[in-house]
Amino acid sequence: MPSRSIRWGLLSTARINERLIPAFRSVARSELLAVASSRGQEHAEHYAAQWQIPRAHGSYEALLADPQVDAIYLSLPNALHAPWAIRAAAAGKHILCEKPLALSAAEVDHMAEAAQRHGVLLQEAVMMRYHPQTLQLRQRLSGGAIGEVRLIRGTFTFPLERPGDIRLDPALGGGSIWDLGSYPVSFTRAMLGAEPIEVQGWQVAGQGGVDLSFAGQLHFAGGALAQFFSSFQAVPQAEVDLIGSAGAIHLDLPYLNKVGVDSQVRLSRLRPARATGTFGDASSQMEEEVLTYPLVNAYQDEVEAVVACLLEGAAPLVPLADSRGNIAALEALCISAREGRVVRL
Numbered sequence: 503m504p505s506r507s508i509r510w511g512l513l514s515t516a517r518i519n520e521r522l523i524p525a526f527r528s529v530a531r532s533e534l535l536a537v538a539s540s541r542g543q544e545h546a547e548h549y550a551a552q553w554q555i556p557r558a559h560g561s562y563e564a565l566l567a568d569p570q571v572d573a574i575y576l577s578l579p580n581a582l583h584a585p586w587a588i589r590a591a592a593a594g595k596h597i598l599c600e601k602p603l604a605l606s607a608a609e610v611d612h613m614a615e616a617a618q619r620h621g622v623l624l625q626e627a628v629m630m631r632y633h634p635q636t637l638q639l640r641q642r643l644s645g646g647a648i649g650e651v652r653l654i655r656g657t658f659t660f661p662l663e664r665p666g667d668i669r670l671d672p673a674l675g676g677g678s679i680w681d682l683g684s685y686p687v688s689f690t691r692a693m694l695g696a697e698p699i700e701v702q703g704w705q706v707a708g709q710g711g712v713d714l715s716f717a718g719q720l721h722f723a724g725g726a727l728a729q730f731f732s733s734f735q736a737v738p739q740a741e742v743d744l745i746g747s748a749g750a751i752h753l754d755l756p757y758l759n760k761v762g763v764d765s766q767v768r769l770s771r772l773r774p775a776r777a778t779g780t781f782g783d784a785s786s787q788m789e790e791e792v793l794t795y796p797l798v799n800a801y802q803d804e805v806e807a808v809v810a811c812l813l814e815g816a817a818p819l820v821p822l823a824d825s826r827g828n829i830a831a832l833e834a835l836c837i838s839a840r841e842g843r844v845v846r847l
């Protein structure tokens with residue numbers, strides 16, 4: 503790595519950039535250097551001036567040819583992640599690519615192969631996975647915080663009322679499962695540290711063909727089960743419950759998708775010396791612990807982790823095999839919904 507700090511280029515002027523721009527600036531040894539827009543030089547320059555970004559490129563090709571840029575943040579519509587990640591790798595740029603990393607396991611394999619061949623890092627920008635709330639919860643579960651995990655249930659919904667949004671376009675990889683369902687599936691796999699062995703999904707498709715609502719179930723080796731619901735047709739909801747043999751956990755902001763709001767993890771456990779409840783009613787025998795995490799800008803954790811990989815050789819917090827597992831599960835869920843059958847992985 504030639505530079506003492508990582509010089510980032512934004513590949514697109516997507517709305518999500520607004521969350522990452524402060525993160526690129528607040529992390530030590532990270533510098534936001536350039537932006538590119540497919541809408542031409544004028545648009546790129548206007549955007550660069552608005553966000554005080556030193557260099558503006560009127561095409562993605564020009565950004566990839568910029569020798570000053572070490573790494574790109576790829577915030578394109580989902581269907582463009584794989585082709586542009588592969589081109590960025592060939593140009594020798596490290597890549598932080600928005601979630602979902604791709605739309606099939608085969609695409610992830612092509613991206614991984616390109617990154618390996620050109621010696622660059624490819625990381626999925628699945629912010630919640632880098633945040634202490636997620637990392638500490640995983641440790642607590644491994645330590646038996648709620649005994650054996652029996653069920654993880656996640657919801658992520660909001661009403662999408664913006665005509666022309668990339669999320670409604672099948673050609674761009676739209677659909678609630680890719681945009682929102684990818685979070686509970688990734689969260690569940692991270693908590694269990696395992697991949698599902700079979701999945702089943704149901705979707706409600708809109709006129710354009712993308713799913714507007716999706717419900718899915720996953721079965722893991724060892725017996726843990728998961729259920730999730732994603733939707734563009736419901737009020738904003740983002741919650742996760744984990745139910746175990748010795749306790750339960752409720753997360754009120756599992757995907758950490760708000761800035762400036764504290765998140766809470768509510769753990770309830772059976773007291774060790776409890777009396778035997780009648781008809782399973784042991785709620786009075788539970789003790790509760792609440793952990794609070796102040797949310798400043800959780801995207802900073804993600805950028806910090808990637809910079810540590812690049813400058814210190816730290817191991818990726820979300821290895822590519824993990825991102826691939828998520829895409830394989832989502833792909834299988836889509837096949838299940840389309841074909842009306844359980845899909846084994």
Ligand SMILES: NC(=O)c1ccc[n+]([C@@H]2O[C@H](COP(=O)([O-])OP(=O)(O)OC[C@H]3O[C@@H](n4cnc5c(N)ncnc54)[C@H](OP(=O)(O)O)[C@@H]3O)[C@@H](O)[C@H]2O)c1
Nearest residue numbers: 514515516517518539540541577578579580600601602668
């Ligand atoms: N991690 C998170 O919290 C989070 C949150 C929201 C979204 N995301 C992810 O970020 C990505 C972008 O989402 P967004 O809502 O920010 O997107 P968006 O505002 O719709 O922007 C997408 C950008 O992609 C570029 N683009 C290139 N070809 C395009 C095409 N054919 N159609 C539309 N846009 C095209 C455009 O930039 P130029 O014209 O300037 O090149 C456009 O501004 C998605 O993968 C999404 O899943 C992540």
